[in-house]
Structures are given as C-alpha cells and as structure tokens.
Amino acid sequence: MFDINKKIQIGNLKLDFPFFLAPMAGVTDYAFRVIAKEFGAGVVYSEFVSAHGIIRKNEKTLNMIKFSEFERPIGIQIFGDTPEVMENAARVVYEKFKPDLIDINYGCPVPKVTKKGAGSAALKDLCLMEDITEAVVKAVDIPVTVKMRAGWNSENIVSTQAGINLEKIGIKAITLHPRTTVQMYKGSANWDLIKELKDNVKIPVIGNGDIKSIDDINKMFTQTNCDGIMIGRAALGNPWFFTQIKKYINNEDFNEISLEERLEICQKHLELLVQIHGEIVGSNNMKKHFAWYFKGFKGASFFRKKFVLAKNYSEMKDILYNIRH
Ligand SMILES: Cc1cc2nc3c(=O)[nH]c(=O)nc-3n(C[C@H](O)[C@H](O)[C@H](O)COP(=O)(O)O)c2cc1C
Numbered sequence: 001m002f003d004i005n006k007k008i009q010i011g012n013l014k015l016d017f018p019f020f021l022a023p024m025a026g027v028t029d030y031a032f033r034v035i036a037k038e039f040g041a042g043v044v045y046s047e048f049v050s051a052h053g054i055i056r057k058n059e060k061t062l063n064m065i066k067f068s069e070f071e072r073p074i075g076i077q078i079f080g081d082t083p084e085v086m087e088n089a090a091r092v093v094y095e096k097f098k099p100d101l102i103d104i105n106y107g108c109p110v111p112k113v114t115k116k117g118a119g120s121a122a123l124k125d126l127c128l129m130e131d132i133t134e135a136v137v138k139a140v141d142i143p144v145t146v147k148m149r150a151g152w153n154s155e156n157i158v159s160t161q162a163g164i165n166l167e168k169i170g171i172k173a174i175t176l177h178p179r180t181t182v183q184m185y186k187g188s189a190n191w192d193l194i195k196e197l198k199d200n201v202k203i204p205v206i207g208n209g210d211i212k213s214i215d216d217i218n219k220m221f222t223q224t225n226c227d228g229i230m231i232g233r234a235a236l237g238n239p240w241f242f243t244q245i246k247k248y249i250n251n252e253d254f255n256e257i258s259l260e261e262r263l264e265i266c267q268k269h270l271e272l273l274v275q276i277h278g279e280i281v282g283s284n285n286m287k288k289h290f291a292w293y294f295k296g297f298k299g300a301s302f303f304r305k306k307f308v309l310a311k312n313y314s315e316m317k318d319i320l321y322n323i324r325h
Pocket of ligand 1: 048234
C-alpha cells in the first residue's frame with residue numbers, strides 16, 4: 001500500500017490528496033469537473049484551450065475557461081505554437097480568471113494541433129519548448145505546470161531531458177503520460193520513464209497513463225515513486241473512482257454505486273450540461289457520458305441502448321424518470 005500521508009506542494013499550492021482528474025477535451029467541462037470534485041478529485045483541469053482563441057477573445061474559447069469557486073484548486077490548460085501567443089494567452093487567463101495553476105499542453109498528439117507546432121510537436125524542438133515555457137512562467141504569478149508525452153516517437157524519447165530543462169526555467173510540477181505521439185493511445189504507458197524523470201528532477205512528478213484500479217495506483221507509486229497520480233479514462237462514467245481511492249486510503253469500505261445513485265448522477269450531469277451548452281448541444285454531449293455511466297455492470301446494455309436512442313433532452317429526462325419510478 002502506498003504512503004497514505006503522501007502530500008504534494010506545487011508552488012504555493014499544498015495538496016493533501018494528490019489525485020488529479022486529467023484534462024480531457026470534450027469531457028472535462030464545468031459539468032464533469034463539478035461532479036468529479038464532488039466525488040473528491042484533488043485537482044481538476046479544464047479541457048485544453050487554444051492560446052490563439054484566448055488572445056482573439058473568442059467567446060466559445062473564453063467560456064471553456066470559466067469555472068466556479070467550488071472547483072478549486074483548478075488548472076487551466078493552454079496550448080499554442082509560439083512564445084508570444086502563449087505568453088499573452090497565459091496573461092489573459094491569469095488576469096481574467098485567476099485559476100490556481102496554468103498548465104501547458106505538450107502532449108496532444110492530434111495532427112490538427114501538432115501540424116501547427118503546438119501540443120506534443122514541442123517534443124521535437126526542445127528549444128522552442130523552453131522558450132514557450134519561459135514566456136508563460138514570466139507572464140503569470142501562479143504556478144505553471146506542464147503535461148507532456150515521452151517524445152515524438154520511440155527513437156526520440158525526451159521526457160527526462162525536457163523535465164530537467166523546464167525545472168530550471170521555473171515550472172512547478174510535471175505530469176508525464178509516457179507514450180509517444182506516434183503511439184497515440186496504443187500499447188501501454190512506459191512507467192519506467194516516470195521513474196527516470198522523478199529521479200532527475202526535484203519538483204513534483206505526476207504519473208499518468210493506464211491507471212484503472214487501486215491496484216494500478218499502488219503499482220505506479222511503488223514502481224515510479226511519483227508524487228501524484230492523474231486519472232483520465234478510468235474516470236469516464238466513473239467519477240466516484242476518487243471516492244474509492246479516498247476510502248481505500250482511510251481503510252474504509254467502498255460500496256459499488258447503485259443504479260439509483262448512477263441515475264441521480266446522470267440526471268445532475270445532464271442538467272449541468274444543458275445549463276452551460278443549452279438543450280441541444282448539452283443533451284448531445286450527454287450521450288457519450290450515458291454510454292460511459294452504463295458500461296460494465298449487470299443489465300447495463302439495456303440502459304445504454306435506451307439513452308443512445310434518445311432524441312432530445314426531454315426524452316432523456318423521461319428515460320431517467322421512468323427507470324427510477
Ligand atoms: C477524450 C480524451 C480527451 C483528452 N484531452 C486531453 C487534453 O485536452 N489535454 C491533455 O493534456 N490530455 C488530454 N487527453 C489525455 C489524458 O489527459 C491522459 O493523458 C490520457 O488519457 C492517459 O491517461 P489515462 O490512461 O488515465 O486515460 C485526453 C484523453 C482523452 C481520452
């Protein structure tokens with residue numbers, strides 16, 4: 001079992017539950033973040049937000065950054081291709097929204113992003129990565145963190161060198177998802193690289209990649225000695241994973257979430273999505289969440305089908321109501 005007293009400090013931010021909800025585009029909006037937080041997530045992140053969109057004051061982009069006090073501590077993750085754009089965007093985020101952290105995305109493998117030199121494309125040019133990071137660190141008065149992949153491909157693994165360079169520049173923590181860009185989500189995350197990074201920097205290292213269970217958490221802490229753990233896909237339709245971890249640490253039993261509770265959470269998630277995106281976009285967004293919430297338990301496929309076929313918000317509400325009554 002891992003050290004239950006594990007605490008971590010990121011700049012001036014002290015955390016006594018070092019379990020992070022991963023930034024996930026199309027998922028970690030206000031609605032899901034609030035729910036994950038209610039289930040105990042230590043830190044939540046926005047979806048990655050375009051620095052160009054921020055400096056153009058694009059309304060949709062700025063809406064992605066809005067958060068409530070309840071979500072703190074929260075990190076806003078930005079991506080971009082030049083030091084100037086990233087510096088200006090970071091300043092806007094800092095001055096207008098005052099999050100607890102600004103995180104730089106050096107991990108996105110999607111060609112639409114990397115073709116322009118942003119996201120994990122920085123792993124091919126460590127000088128540019130340093131310049132971008134330095135510009136962001138200088139622009140704001142809150143901790144700057146980075147989230148990166150291991151390298152562009154298996155012949156060019158750069159995570160440890162990049163970590164050493166960026167620590168000197170003043171970043172306050174690094175999250176490493178040790179897959180390469182080329183790998184996308186295939187194969188498995190190479191946790192040895194998390195250990196190698198941890199052995200070479202003093203700032204906190206947050207391990208990420210392929211955590212699916214308490215057992216995985218124990219293994220990652222033991223194998224890598226990382227300071228915190230970030231959870232992505234395992235939280236989809238399963239935000240109570242954070243409660244499960246907390247209960248495990250406190251030596252308390254965790255009871256599987258009942259169908260009734262699941263439906264209640266779905267109802268809340270749907271209402272929050274409709275609140276932020278309106279009925280049509282909000283209920284469309286909810287479809288994938290329904291599929292995740294109703295995955296892998298007895299009788300799940302019956303409910304999944306019902307939600308997938310639902311045409312609109314009112315049909316979704318009816319289904320939720322009918323199952324519960
Ligand atoms: C749907 C989805 C969207 C993602 N969007 C982002 C993102 O916006 N920024 C980011 O740094 N990583 C993003 N990721 C990567 C995750 O943050 C995480 O690094 C990755 O899923 C590995 O962790 P896991 O095995 O716990 O899921 C995304 C992953 C998924 C599945």
